[in-house]
Amino acid sequence: MNAIQEVNESGLPRNFAVDYSGLTREEINASSQTTFIILLSILFVYFILAAQYESYLIPFAVLLSLPVGVMGAYLTTYFLGMEANIYFQIAMVMLIGLLAKNAILIIEFAMQRRAAGASIVDAAYEGAKVRLRPILMTSFAFIIGLLPLAFANGIGAAGNRSIGTGAVGGLLIGTVLGVFVIPILFILFQWLQEKISPKKEVEALDNA
Numbered sequence: 001m002n003a004i005q006e007v008n009e010s011g012l013p014r015n016f017a018v019d020y021s022g023l024t025r026e027e028i029n030a031s032s033q034t035t036f037i038i039l040l041s042i043l044f045v046y047f048i049l050a051a052q053y054e055s056y057l058i059p060f061a062v063l064l065s066l067p068v069g070v071m072g073a074y075l076t077t078y079f080l081g082m083e084a085n086i087y088f089q090i091a092m093v094m095l096i097g098l099l100a101k102n103a104i105l106i107i108e109f110a111m112q113r114r115a116a117g118a119s120i121v122d123a124a125y126e127g128a129k130v131r132l133r134p135i136l137m138t139s140f141a142f143i144i145g146l147l148p149l150a151f152a153n154g155i156g157a158a159g160n161r162s163i164g165t166g167a168v169g170g171l172l173i174g175t176v177l178g179v180f181v182i183p184i185l186f187i188l189f190q191w192l193q194e195k196i197s198p199k200k201e202v203e204a205l206d207n208a
Contacts, residue, residue: 001024026086041093041096041097042066045062045063045096045100049062049104053111057193058111058186060185061103061182061186061190064185065178065185066096066099066103068173068178069099069170069171069173069174073092073169073170075169076169077162077165082162082165084166088162091164092170094167095166098142098174099170099171099174101138103182105134105135106135106186109127109130110124110127110190113126113127120186120190123190124184124187124190127186128179128183139171139172143171143172146163146164146168146171149161150165150168152164
């Protein structure tokens with residue numbers, strides 16, 4: 001596409017023009033929408049988490065853990081010499097949901113432990129410790145299920161490999177590093193939440 005664009009700009013003979021069809025045309029039309037779709041996905045995740053946690057700060061502990069997996073997806077695709085095409089972009093939207101699920105599992109339990117009276121650090125540690133096994137089980141099961149896409153051959157192999165490689169690399173790196181990153185983010189934003197909105201102690205008033 002870049003080579004064709006360079007030839008087009010250098011000057012084609014009169015009565016000649018350049019146009020695209022098929023997958024290339026779809027990719028050009030969708031390229032301008034990718035950023036909007038990803039930002040819209042993140043925005044929906046934020047509002048849902050804000051309602052679930054009844055906090056505008058705690059959802060950032062989930063959202064800020066996502067770039068780790070996104071970075072893993074881009075690095076895996078880059079080092080394997082593949083393109084960040086429209087199939088890879090689909091995998092990115094799916095990856096956001098999968099990585100957010102891992103963070104939600106840890107933070108939800110950590111908030112329960114904090115509500116039970118544990119310190120913020122202990123609550124984060126317990127959340128990561130207790131949820132480690134289900135996170136690893138679900139993530140690696142999904143990764144193994146995507147391996148046929150990552151090693152696909154035949155017709156449509158390029159698209160299948162783009163989806164599989166991006167999702168596998170992002171989920172693998174995001175899961176391994178997320179176990180350490182998510183508790184740290186929870187500690188930070190839970191501390192900020194309690195600084196901004198300290199819990200009010202309820203005093204029992206016994207009036208006859």
